[in-house]
Amino acid sequence: MEADIAVSDVVQFMYCPRKVYFYKVLGLPMVDRKKMTYGRDEHEREHRRVKERKRIYGIEKDQIKKVQHGVFLVDEDVGLYGQIDTVVELQDGSVIPVDVKYSDYSGVFKNWKKQLLAYALLLERKSGVKVRKGLLYFPKQRKKVFVELSAEDKEFFLKDIERIRGMIKSGKMPRGRDRCGYCEMKKYCKE
Ligand code: SF4
Incomplete structure (x- = not known):
């Protein structure tokens, strides 16, 4: 099967299914908001800072075997693809997908959990290692x-x-869904 669903589609769908309809069915462009651009720049800086710290995403360095950034994976059986922010492999052999969130809210939104599940699925199907947990890291907090x-x-x-x-x-x-206040597709939406 062709990999037709991106991890970001899942995240957007969980936020509001209509967003995915706008860009996947009608082909409307996503609006690149300032906040999103800020996130990307900060992201690069965060990756550089990680190398200088004693802990990586809050995990002691001596527990870590390997850190990889920007891991792109495709699974044609499930039809899913996506780029994982960071994959941390621990000394005990476990593998943890990490996503960095530049948000004032530091809990677990449903769509963020779905994002980690997507990464876990891609990693498991690629490597055969069971991924039992993911990590959300909030640099601001x-x-x-x-x-x-x-x-x-x-x-x-x-x-x-x-x-x-x-x-x-x-x-x-x-x-x-009634989440229109922060929605970058608001200009297309009549609700
Ligand atoms: S404006 Fe509201 S209803 Fe429309 S896509 Fe965004 S969140 Fe969904």
Whole structure:
């Protein structure tokens, strides 16, 4: 199967399915907001800072075997692709996908958990290693949050991909969610 769903599509779909309809079905461009550009620049700086610290994303350096940034993976069986911010391999053999969040909120939004599940699925299918948790790192608060990724979560995640694919295939505009205040697609949306 062609890999037709990006991890970012899953994140956007969980935020509001209509966003994905706008850019995947109607082909409308995503608006690049200042906040997003700031995030990207800060991101590069964060990667450079990581090398100088005693801890990496809050994990003691001596527990870490390897750190990789910008790991691009494709899985044609599931039809999913995406670039993982950072993959940390620990000395005990476990593998943890990390996503850095430049947000004032330092909890776990549902779409952020889905993003980690997508990364876990891609890593597991590539390497065969079970990925049992992911990590959200908040540089502003210098806070790390481990997120458990259960087998049940992973099964639900596969259904999410099917839901997204079904929406795209149907070509019907889904209901929006009431999160319009921070939505960069607001100008396209009548609700
Ligand atoms: S403006 Fe609101 S309803 Fe429209 S896509 Fe954005 S979040 Fe969804």
